[in-house]
Every structure is written in C-alpha cells, then in structure tokens.
Amino acid sequence: MKSGPPNNPWRRTGLRAIAEVESGVKSWMKSWMAGRTVQITFFAALFVLLCALRLPLVDRPIRDVDESVASIIASEWLQGGLPYRDAIDQRGPVTYMIFALTFLVAGIHNMYAVHWALLLLIFGGCYLLFRFGAELGGALLRSEAGGPDLATGYLAALLVAICTYTYKRSQMLAFHTEWPVLIASSLGMLLLWRVLRRDRVDEHPPWWPLAVAGLALGAAFLSKQPAVFDSFAAGAFLLAWQVRQGRLWSGQTAVRVAALAGGFFAALGLCAAYFAAHGALGDFYLYFWEYNVDHYAAVVSTARKIKGLNPFDHSRHYLTANPLLFVAGGVAVLRLAVEWIWRGWRAIDGRAMLALWFAAAYFGASYSGRNFGHYFIQLIAPVCLITALLLRELWIGAETLRRWAPRLPAVARALLVVVVAASLAYSLHRFRRDMALFTWDQAPRPRVAQEALVAYIVENTAPEDRIFVWGYNPEIYVLTDRRPSTRFSNTNYLTGMLPWENHRKGIDTSEHIVKGGWDLLFAELAIHPPQLLIDTVPGNHRFYRKYPMSKFPRLEDYVSEHFELETRIRGRKDRPYYNVYRLRPAGMTGPAGRL
Secondary structure (H helix, E strand, O other), X not given: OOOOOOOOHHHHHHHXXXXXXXXXXXXXXXXXXXXXXXXXXXXXXXXXHHHHHHOOOOOOOXXXXXXXXXXXXXXXXXXXXXXXXXXXXXXXXXXXHHHHHHXXXXXXXXXXXXXXXXXXXXXXXXXXXXXXXXXXXXXXXXOOOOOOOHHHHHHHHHHHHHHOOOOOHHHHOOOOOHHHHHHHHHHHHHHHHHHHHHHHOOOOOOOHHHHHHHHHHHHHHOOOHHHHHHHHHHXXXXXXXXXXXXXXXXXXXHHXXXXXXXXXXXXXXXXXXXXXXXXXXXXXXXXXXXXXXXXXXXXXXXXXXXXXXXXXXOOOOHHHHOHXXXXXXXXXXXXXXXXXXXXXXXXXXXXXXXXXXXXXXXXXXXXXXXXXXXXXXXXXXXXXXXXXXXXXXXXHHHHHHHHOOOOHHHHHHHHHXXXXXXXXXXXXXXXXXXXXXXXXXXXXXXXXXXXXXXXXXXXXXXXXXXXXXXXXXXXXXXXXXXXXXXXXXXXXXXXXXXXOOOXXXXXXXXXXXXXXXXXXXXXXXXXXXXXXXXXXXXOOHHHHHHOOHHHOHHHHHHHHHHEEEEEEEEOHHHOEEEEEEEEOOOOOOOOOOOO
16 A cells, blocks of 8 residues: 555655665665775774683683693693603694694793683684685675675674683683684685685686695694594585586596595694604504594493484583574574475585584584583584574565565564574573673682692792692692693593593493503603602592592502602691692602502
C-alpha cells in the first residue's frame, strides 16, 4: 500500500534528496573504511581491548604448570642443553623456541616477558585473521574478482581478540603450546586459499606458496601433535578443489600435492636433522611421538574418546562457554553437508574450507577425551572466521527484506547486533573475575607453602647450585631460578603418573614409567648432585601422596645415604607440605642401595 499521493512532486524531490544523501554517506563510509586511518584506529583499540582482558602482571609469573615446563626446557636450551635430552616434555619444540627467544631478549625465566610475547602473538593473530577474513569475504560475498571485504576482516579480528580470552584463566591466559598452532595453521590455510583462488584469473598460479603453506602446517604440528588434523583438512580441501575444477588427475594436482606435502615434511625433516646432528634424534622421537602414542593417549579408552566429541558431555566446554561460536560452527558444518547433497562438488569453496578446517580442528582438540580448555585454542581461528563470515552474510542479506517493508532491514540488523552483543557479553561475563582490567590492583591468591619454600631455597642456596624436586611441581625451578640436577623437571616419567588420569589410589602406573628413566636419573644425579632435594609428598601436591620415596627402594636408599632432612615447610593450618633435604657435607659417592 502506498503511503502518499503517487504524483506528489514534493515527495519525489524529498525521496530523491534522501537517496542522494544516503548514497553519499555510504560512499564516504566505504572510502573511510578502506583507508589506513580506520585500520590503525581499529587495531589500536583492539590492542587496548587485549590489554584490558589479559595485561601481563608482574606478580602473577606463572599461570599454568605447563608454562613452567616450557620455561625450564627453554632455559636449558639457552645454557647449552637440548630439549628432550637434557630437559624433557612430550610437547613440540616450537613453543620452547619461542620461550627461548623471549628469554634471550628479556632474561631467563622472565615469565612477565613471556606473557607479553603471548599478548603480541595473539595481536598478530588478530591481524592475520583480519587479512584472511577480508579476502574470504571479498571472494564469497562480492565476487571472485571483487576486492577484500574489510568488514568481515574486522569482525574476525574482534572475535579472535575476545574469544582467545573467554575460558578459564589457566587455559586462556597462559602460554600454551596451542597458541603457535593458531598462527601457523592460519598462515598455512591463508596461503592455500590464495593459490587456489587464483585459478579463476591465472591458468598457472605459482606452486611455491603451497610449499610455504606446507612449512607453516608442519610448524603447527611441531608445536602440538593434534595440529596434524589441520594438515589433513588442508590436503582434503586441495583435492576437493581439484575435483571441482575437473583436474584431479592432472599434472597440476600432482605438483600442488607435492608442494604442500613437501613443505610439511621439509619442516619435519629440518627439525629431525637438527636433533640428529646433536645426537638427540632418539630422545626427540621418544618424547614427542612415542610417549604420547603409547602412554599419554593410550590411557584413555576409545569409548571415552568418542564420548569426548560431545560438547554437552562436559559440565564445562569451550564451545558451550562461547555460544556464538558454537552456533556458527554448527551452522557451517550443517550447511556444507546440505550443499554437498544438493550441489555436489560445486559446494567446494571458501566456506567449505573453513568447515573442513573447523571439523578437523575440533576432532584434534577433542579426540584425546580430555576436556582441557587450552586444547580448543586449535579451533579458534576457523570458527572465528566462520562466525565473522556468517554475521557479515546475514547483515548483507537483511537488505532483501526491504521488499516487504522499508524498515525491516534496519530492524533485522539491530536484532542481529543485539544477539551478537548479548552472546559475547555472556561469554565475557562468565570470566569477568579474571580480566586484567578488574584484577590488576588485586593481590594474587597466596600460595603459602610454595612461597615459603621459594624464599627458603633462594636464601639457602647459591645461584649456581642445582636442586631436585620429587613430584610434579616444576614451578619451583622457575621461581627460584635454580637449574634441575636431572632432565626430569617433574618425576611423572619416573612414577608413570599421567596428570589427572591415573592418580587415584589402587591404579598401578608402573607400565607408564619411561624405559631406562631410573638409570638416567641416578647417572645425572652423580654428575650434578643437588644441594637441596625437595619432597612434595607431605602436602600431596598434585596427588603425589601416592608416590612416597619409600615406594621406590633405590631412591629411598640414595636419599638416606647422601642427604639429611634440613627443614619442613608448612602450608595453611600449619600442615607439613614440603620436606627439604640437604646434601651431606661429605659429598656424594654415587647411587647406592637396592635395585
């Protein structure tokens, strides 16, 4: 129904003027949005947001136990040792390298600098996902020949900044080994997309960016093993794209697959060559791969692994804490399935790449059956790109509602903004107590026993003295800046305890003891006798009451022969927490006792 006389000249003039003003505003906004000024302003504001969420604080040096292990390995590396040989852990070497580079600039065990490095790494990830989102938006929402859609890029960057925070403090604020995965996998996928997108305008796009993409995906795998599923997604998308183009059995496919796989295996080969050159290839293989496959992953049953794929099976799950990402990721996978049914290979486009990447990353993060929030850092990049693209698509699609009523697009967009804002506010509100903005002036929760122990060690040892901690408390080495006497910065590899898995009474963990570990322990204690030996059993720190030294006769005899109890450190309610033994003045004559 028309709201005014059809031939009213004043109405026509007014509408024309309004249309011209609207067109001018849109043109100006488009020009302004495309300018460098808005990008600089946006990323400056984004950096402030990141600081408000996760500003590093000097009085909170360690945010998770995993940081301690990485710090010890990096510091040993800088002091002439080697990961997996002189300081062991089962994660990949990329994170240790970043820690080492940070310490090289800021000093060994400078965890404040590590957390600044993490903030800057995430900020760089925001920019990388901005570029990725803009290119995807331009290709999928405009045309294959269209320029970048910066609005999609801004949305992706904003989502990354927020959603790299919205989970538990120890999972999102700590420098976990999944953070380099986010960067490396995103770079690999972006390079893959750029090469394949050029098929429409270039019959012979260069192959070398695919080799670089493979290197990046290899670096992701060398940071965290489950990142290999990101590589599977990249390979699957490459092959699907070639099928869509009708070139699966062509020489081009062979070259592209060889370039992508060659880059991946080149990264692995360079890493293996480095450790082989230093006589530590066997150690690298043992801890990076064999220990994870035969022990860490094997302890979880297949039924539990399958059950772990269900996000509702956990009382707390990263995706249920971020419902906006949850819904968008589900929509992307469902959409790919539906379009595949109706369109076949024509459904293979940028959205399909993101859906495959998200599904693979989710599987990689979930298949272990453990609901550790930092595992899900692996899927943040694809799901944030999916969400940004979906929101931008809904925003543009709202214009089609104008045929029903002139104001419907504005109403629909306002509703979309409200839903998105409410969802993000919900996620942020759940973890508001961890925000640096609200906690920077609050004293951290005191750790009475640990703080007393650290003070005692610093006061009663020299900086060059070594110590040995029996238990799972590697923070002691970092906080005291004392080197471990052995490669075992935690003794889980000697007791067979797999953190949070087999610590309960009645479970025999001996099958998970590293073969030859006890011989290595005593050989290294003979070379670097510790001035102090700290026993964490009295306080049952991380369930170590199950492993008293008396349970290991060889260790018990060694301690009784070479050490004497010097003091007991007490914790809350004056309960004994640590026993501290000192090396007898006569020195150590070598391990002795029963085998």
